[in-house]
Amino acid sequence: MTTPPPATFDLASVDHVLKTTRSVRRRLDLDRPVPATLIREALDIALQAPTGANTQTWRFMVITDPVKRAKIADYYRLAAEAYVGGKTGLSRTGVTMMREYASSDLRQQQREAMMKSGGFLMENLQRVPVMIIPCIEGRFEQDDVFTQASMWGSILPATWSLMLALRARRIASAWTTLHLLYEREISEMLGIPADFTQAALLPVAWLTGGDLKPAVRLPLETVTYWDQWDG
Numbered sequence: 199m200t201t202p203p204p205a206t207f208d209l210a211s212v213d214h215v216l217k218t219t220r221s222v223r224r225r226l227d228l229d230r231p232v233p234a235t236l237i238r239e240a241l242d243i244a245l246q247a248p249t250g251a252n253t254q255t256w257r258f259m260v261i262t263d264p265v266k267r268a269k270i271a272d273y274y275r276l277a278a279e280a281y282v283g284g285k286t287g288l289s290r291t292g293v294t295m296m297r298e299y300a301s302s303d304l305r306q307q308q309r310e311a312m313m314k315s316g317g318f319l320m321e322n323l324q325r326v327p328v329m330i331i332p333c334i335e336g337r338f339e340q341d342d343v344f345t346q347a348s349m350w351g352s353i354l355p356a357t358w359s360l361m362l363a364l365r366a367r368r369i370a371s372a373w374t375t376l377h378l379l380y381e382r383e384i385s386e387m388l389g390i391p392a393d394f395t396q397a398a399l400l401p402v403a404w405l406t407g408g409d410l411k412p413a414v415r416l417p418l419e420t421v422t423y424w425d426q427w428d429g
């Protein structure tokens with residue numbers, strides 16, 4: 199039997215936010231400004247995330263300037279075209295994000311909706327009222343796995359907390375990384391120092407329409423091992 203949560207803690211609401219923080223692309227309100235106070239509130243919550251050795255070397259670039267948003271969107275489109283065209287996205291060990299699955303596979307069935315939604319964001323990114331680029335101090339491409347995991351682990355949890363905190367305020371966002379193919383150009387434009395690494399780009403806007411739903415994912419048993427990795 200699980201221990202009941204303390205009375206001050208609304209577990210159902212917390213679970214709802216955790217389960218329904220989707221990558222929102224088509225339901226971003228492109229016309230309604232997002233108040234800076236809400237962005238600050240959510241960022242303040244993000245700062246509660248873990249940070250390797252308490253370094254707190256995270257930085258958050260908030261972009262509202264329409265000219266800068268348009269330039270970022272142009273780079274994003276260039277990157278998306280290269281990615282969809284198969285010109286990038288393959289790791290040195292051959293792991294690719296652009297995988298094909300069997301037609302019976304859930305991920306293949308979900309693919310068309312993802313591509314459509316991704317296409318919408320690609321065409322409209324410049325219209326999203328706020329973009330947030332989380333950054334971490336250091337460049338670690340050439341480092342060992344311990345260092346890389348420590349650096350990414352010091353910015354990605356905060357980024358996810360940020361999405362959750364926004365979502366709890368009915369502000370939608372999406373986790374995106376395509377713009378990183380032009381990371382250097384975008385850093386130069388925004389004045390991000392060369393020794394900082396960008397981790398993601400969150401388009402941020404009010405959510406339109408009704409509530410969001412939990413995603414259908416591969417079953418837990420197929421992605422979990424206890425004591426022994428079998429199979």
Ligand SMILES: Cc1cc2nc3c(=O)[nH]c(=O)nc-3n(C[C@H](O)[C@H](O)[C@H](O)COP(=O)(O)O)c2cc1C
Nearest residue numbers: 219220221222312316319372373374375376377413
């Ligand atoms: C590391 C990472 C990179 C991603 N990059 C992009 C991106 O560049 N553009 C985009 O539209 N979605 C991007 N996504 C969103 C995924 O497509 C999305 O998480 C996935 O389809 C599952 O949908 P959901 O987040 O709504 O559950 C990214 C997600 C992750 C975790």
